[in-house]
Amino acid sequence: MVPSVVLAESTTGRQRDDAALNRLLKTCDVSEDLPASLARRGGELRHLARRGSAVDAIVVASAEPGGVVLSGDVEDLGALASHANAVRIERI
Numbered sequence: 001m002v003p004s005v006v007l008a009e010s011t012t013g014r015q016r017d018d019a020a021l022n023r024l025l026k027t028c029d030v031s032e033d034l035p036a037s038l039a040r041r042g043g044e045l046r047h048l049a050r051r052g053s054a055v056d057a058i059v060v061a062s063a064e065p066g067g068v069v070l071s072g073d074v075e076d077l078g079a080l081a082s083h084a085n086a087v088r089i090e091r092i
Contacts, residue, residue: 001028001029001030001031001062002025002028002029002030002031003030003031003034003038003055003058003059003062004030004031004032004034005034005054005055005058006055006058006059007025007030008055009053009055031062034058038058038061038062039058041061041064042054042057042058042060042061043057045057045060045061045080045083045084046080048083049076049079049080049082049083050079051076051079051080052076052077052079052080053076056076056077056080057080059071059077060077060080060081060084060087061084063081063084063087064084064085064086064087065085065086065087066085066086066087067086067087067088068087068088068089068090069081069087069088069089069090070090070092071089071090071091071092072091072092074089074090074091077089
């Protein structure tokens, strides 16, 4: 599952640059809804970790409980996940 806000942070609008990401997204469910409770949990994780973007925090919160987040940028995500409920971060 990919929260739609991730598209704003990871796409460029240039077909060639976005091609690999678009292939990956075809295999995912993109959630266009961001419930207030999930946004608030993301805010809580950002506060606890004292780092990470709002989008990163929402991604980690969306993976709770027990999910895996795939990313090339694992530093901030790892800090957020250390305060989450059994979320693992894996480098791709």
